[in-house]
Amino acid sequence: MPRLRIAAGLVAGLFAASSHAASSAPAAPDVTRHQAQIDKIVAEISPKRIDAYIRKLVSFETRHTMSDTTSETTGIGAARRWIRSELERCGAGTSLQVSFDSHIAPVSARISRPTEIVNVVATLPGTQDASKDRLYVVSGHYDSRNTDVMDASGKAPGANDDASGTAAVMEMACVMAKYKFDATLVFMAVAAEEQGLLGAGHWAKTAREKNLNVAGMFTNDIIGSSRADDGRVDNKQVRLFAQGVPATKEMSDTVRQLVATGGENDSISRQLARHVKEQGERYVKGFKVNVIQRHDRYLRGGDHMPFLEQGYAALRFTEPNEDFSHQHQNLRTENGKVYGDLIEFVDVDYTAKVAKVNAAALASLALAPSAPQGAKVRTDKLVNDSTLVWQANPEPDVAGYRIVWRDTTAAGWQGSKFVGNVTETTINMSKDNYFFGVQAVDKDGNVSVASYPAPLR
Numbered sequence: 001m002p003r004l005r006i007a008a009g010l011v012a013g014l015f016a017a018s019s020h021a022a023s024s025a026p027a028a029p030d031v032t033r034h035q036a037q038i039d040k041i042v043a044e045i046s047p048k049r050i051d052a053y054i055r056k057l058v059s060f061e062t063r064h065t066m067s068d069t070t071s072e073t074t075g076i077g078a079a080r081r082w083i084r085s086e087l088e089r090c091g092a093g094t095s096l097q098v099s100f101d102s103h104i105a106p107v108s109a110r111i112s113r114p115t116e117i118v119n120v121v122a123t124l125p126g127t128q129d130a131s132k133d134r135l136y137v138v139s140g141h142y143d144s145r146n147t148d149v150m151d152a153s154g155k156a157p158g159a160n161d162d163a164s165g166t167a168a169v170m171e172m173a174c175v176m177a178k179y180k181f182d183a184t185l186v187f188m189a190v191a192a193e194e195q196g197l198l199g200a201g202h203w204a205k206t207a208r209e210k211n212l213n214v215a216g217m218f219t220n221d222i223i224g225s226s227r228a229d230d231g232r233v234d235n236k237q238v239r240l241f242a243q244g245v246p247a248t249k250e251m252s253d254t255v256r257q258l259v260a261t262g263g264e265n266d267s268i269s270r271q272l273a274r275h276v277k278e279q280g281e282r283y284v285k286g287f288k289v290n291v292i293q294r295h296d297r298y299l300r301g302g303d304h305m306p307f308l309e310q311g312y313a314a315l316r317f318t319e320p321n322e323d324f325s326h327q328h329q330n331l332r333t334e335n336g337k338v339y340g341d342l343i344e345f346v347d348v349d350y351t352a353k354v355a356k357v358n359a360a361a362l363a364s365l366a367l368a369p370s371a372p373q374g375a376k377v378r379t380d381k382l383v384n385d386s387t388l389v390w391q392a393n394p395e396p397d398v399a400g401y402r403i404v405w406r407d408t409t410a411a412g413w414q415g416s417k418f419v420g421n422v423t424e425t426t427i428n429m430s431k432d433n434y435f436f437g438v439q440a441v442d443k444d445g446n447v448s449v450a451s452y453p454a455p456l457r
């Protein structure tokens with residue numbers, strides 16, 4: 001219906017900023033329709049293959065970071081060589097690039113001798129010039145442990161913690177490698193999470209040193225079970241941990257500005273989480289992404305933390321209820337109760353659901369434009385409407401921009417308006433009473449993560 005589309009464009013233009021060519025505003029792209037490519041990816045994620053990956057990872061008996069590296073059948077060396085070969089096999093004929101990212105960790109609290117820490121990294125380069133330097137990283141940790149974190153030889157199957165996350169990442173890499181994305185995707189199986197987040201820490205630090213544009217990172221850690229320790233089964237949701245203001249001794253200027261404007265809930269990780277929740281729930285029907293407004297479980301941590309420390313947006317996926325008798329436990333039976341992180345306590349259909357949420361979110365991020373830069377709200381006059389400005393996006397397929405808003409007590413966006421291909425607009429709502437975000441929208445309806453407007457003084 002071309003006539004209707006033109007009319008919609010004119011309406012959007014009328015509401016756009018007067019100082020820009022409002023009449024040239026394109027029709028608002030349909031941002032609610034499903035992208036066919038994402039539906040296909042979500043459908044292809046296979047519980048059966050995830051099950052096979054977890055079983056193989058468990059078969060190495062232990063994947064402790066300081067375990068044997070020479071055997072072909074047991075220990076962390078065999079495990080990482082298998083992960084690499086499997087990714088190379090399934091990525092054959094695609095542009096997936098698989099490599100080891102290795103460094104030597106010196107002796108520390110949980111490292112008793114200098115130890116080679118090896119991440120297995122599979123990179124799918126973006127295909128759009130303006131976006132290929134924008135990276136989205138997804139990880140799981142393939143190392144495991146039992147009761148004693150220094151026990152490098154006792155059995156540590158680590159089926160849930162974290163063969164589940166590793167298997168999800170491998171499955172995503174294998175499925176998504178057959179598709180094209182504007183931005184670059186990095187699939188990582190990292191080591192030494194249990195010894196102090198050393199593998200992820202090394203990669204994140206190197207990324208910052210190289211000034212890489214990591215626009216978002218998710219770790220998948222303990223996504224294998226839908227059953228709580230009291231027996232309740234909840235296979236309809238996943239927790240997504242998202243940091244607000246970081247717990248640093250001194251505030252950075254960025255954080256100070258956030259706090260000064262009441263934006264504690266609009267950190268880059270919270271904005272990323274809003275996007276993941278919206279896209280994950282759109283593509284995986286009947287499954288909830290339960291955003292927890294904390295960096296991790298109470299006083300605990302994971303591989304997203306080194307990314308947060310380097311100033312990147314980073315999130316953690318974890319099952320809704322953990323069962324601690326199957327986490328960091330020596331294999332044993334006490335009073336008829338089985339302890340240990342065994343495959344029989346993993347629900348692969350559940351893990352596949354979480355992998356689908358990850359894949360939908362990653363695909364949507366890597367197909368969409370970058371979050372607009374330089375978003376600001378004018379503060380030079382005391383007025384009851386809100387004028388927002390931002391820089392034009394670099395991607396050639398951007399159709400325009402969308403303003404989103406919510407009440408100050410709401411967690412997610414409640415309203416939106418497409419304002420056309422402009423870099424300034426006035427919304428007839430007070431910046432005193434709402435939080436705003438600026439999003440870029442491409443011609444296919446892919447929407448960027450929202451940018452929080454800083455005060456323009």
Ligand SMILES: [Zn+2]
Pocket residue numbers: 141161162193221222
């Ligand atoms: Zn873990």
